[in-house]
Amino acid sequence: MQRLKLFIPLLVFVALAAMFFGVERRVQRGEYAPTDLPSALVNRPLPAFSLPALEDGRTLTNSDIQGEWFLLNVWATWCPTCHYEHPFLVALADQGVKIVSVDYKDNTEAAQRWLAEKGNPYVATLFDEAGDFGLDLGVTGAPETYLVDAAGIVRFRYQGALDQAIWDREFAPLIAGLAAPSAELKQ
Amino acid sequence: MRSLLLAGWLILLSYSAHGVIETYQFDTDVQRARYHHFIEELRCPKCQNQNLSGSDSAISKDLRRQIHQMIMDDKSDIEITQYMVARYGDFILYRPQFNAATAVLWLTPLGLLLLGLFVWWRMAATRAKPKLSSDEALSITEQQQLKDLLEEENLASKDGDNK
Numbered sequence: 001m002q003r004l005k006l007f008i009p010l011l012v013f014v015a016l017a018a019m020f021f022g023v024e025r026r027v028q029r030g031e032y033a034p035t036d037l038p039s040a041l042v043n044r045p046l047p048a049f050s051l052p053a054l055e056d057g058r059t060l061t062n063s064d065i066q067g068e069w070f071l072l073n074v075w076a077t078w079c080p081t082c083h084y085e086h087p088f089l090v091a092l093a094d095q096g097v098k099i100v101s102v103d104y105k106d107n108t109e110a111a112q113r114w115l116a117e118k119g120n121p122y123v124a125t126l127f128d129e130a131g132d133f134g135l136d137l138g139v140t141g142a143p144e145t146y147l148v149d150a151a152g153i154v155r156f157r158y159q160g161a162l163d164q165a166i167w168d169r170e171f172a173p174l175i176a177g178l179a180a181p182s183a184e185l186k187q
Numbered sequence: 188m189r190s191l192l193l194a195g196w197l198i199l200l201s202y203s204a205h206g207v208i209e210t211y212q213f214d215t216d217v218q219r220a221r222y223h224h225f226i227e228e229l230r231c232p233k234c235q236n237q238n239l240s241g242s243d244s245a246i247s248k249d250l251r252r253q254i255h256q257m258i259m260d261d262k263s264d265i266e267i268t269q270y271m272v273a274r275y276g277d278f279i280l281y282r283p284q285f286n287a288a289t290a291v292l293w294l295t296p297l298g299l300l301l302l303g304l305f306v307w308w309r310m311a312a313t314r315a316k317p318k319l320s321s322d323e324a325l326s327i328t329e330q331q332q333l334k335d336l337l338e339e340e341n342l343a344s345k346d347g348d349n350k
Contacts, residue, residue: 035235040276105245131249138274140232140246 030165039146039157040138046072046152047136054103054111054125062152065124069178070098071171072146073122073162074134077110079142085161086118092167093121100124104142105131147171149178209248211255218258225254225267228282232275 026032041047050061073089075082093099101122103111108127115125128134137146140159147156156174158166213219223240229250231242239247239254250271257267268280277283285293325333 037232037278038276040272040274131245135249135253135274138232138276140275 031169033160036159037140039154041146041154042157044154046146046148046154047133049126049133049136051102051126051128051133054108054115054127057127060124060126065100066148066152067150068098069147069149069175070100070123072137072148073099073101074104074137074139074142074144074146075101076104076106076142077114078106081161082143085143085163086121088162088164088167089121090119092162098123100126102126102128102133102137102139104128104134104139147174209251211251213258221264222255222258225258226251228280229254229271230279230281232279238281 023032023034027034046062046066048062050059052058053060071092075085089099099122101124103125105128108129111125111127115122126133131139137144138157143161145158145162146154149155155178156170158170160166162171211222213222226240227238229239231237231239231244231247231250233244233246234242237247239250253270254267257270262270271279272284277286277289283289283292
């Protein structure tokens with residue numbers, strides 16, 4: 001019995017090593033990012049906003065965009081990851097996904113040029129020059145994507161670039177559960 | 188010579204005063220103290236392990252501006268804290284409020300301390316026991332047993348040598 005006690009540190013080491021190895025594997029497969037923060041907004045209403053539209057400067061508020069589920073994508077022309085993400089957003093929009101965007105702390109001309117050149121996947125773009133709406137959303141950087149349901153409740157927030165794998169894994173099951181008008185979306 | 192040294196020293200001093208990049212204006216020293224307290228106690232949401240005062244990320248800059256604005260608008264400490272937690276969660280507080288999600292953070296050190304005390308107490312108890320018996324002299328029967336054991340040992344080792 002006394003001799004068995006000598007193995008306790010080894011057993012603790014093996015258990016910890018297995019745990020760390022498991023977490024590291026999940027990080028490498030992209031299933032878990034330790035730097036991602038849970039959003040404080042999840043299951044809360046989308047914060048109220050009143051912002052100019054990027055295209056024409058008319059003021060947009062929550063009532064202009066809410067009513068069915070949509071994605072709220074935070075982007076900016078200064079954000080390299082947004083370049084990478086953009087084609088996937090265009091593909092999503094082609095499939096009928098409603099995407100509203102927040103052009104976060106950006107330059108009007110540069111942003112308009114971006115959408116003209118790379119295609120515009122957004123039904124509306126809120127121009128948040130000072131980053132105030134970004135603060136209300138709890139944005140830490142771009143890109144970030146929020147899933148907002150028909151009642152205007154934030155269901156999910158993803159930090160980083162969307163791609164097909166993340167869409168299938170994180171967003172598709174949630175959207176299937178929303179049972180919203182846009183549920184005819186099928187891959 | 189002395190005046191030259193003094194001038195040089197003053198120049199050095201003036202540089203250290205320019206170390207702060209952002210200069211916010213405050214009406215009172217209390218406001219300034221509150222501002223510095225907040226930027227020390229709030230964590231940068233982007234850079235994970237820096238406080239707002241130590242981080243030059245864009246979001247920290249915005250949050251510092253927001254804190255300054257809220258202090259100048261006479262918002263209370265509780266209002267400012269609630270504003271930050273509503274947006275960035277408990278993560279932003281270096282000393283998060285005690286709730287179900289943060290209980291592990293607060294209670295683990297206490298649990299480890301109790302575990303350590305328990306182990307220490309057990310070790311002290313087992314160490315104390317043999318000390319008591321060793322103080323007593325061996326009884327005659329015990330001495331005889333010891334002698335027998337030693338002789339047995341000698342015989343056994345001799346047998347071992349012969350093999």
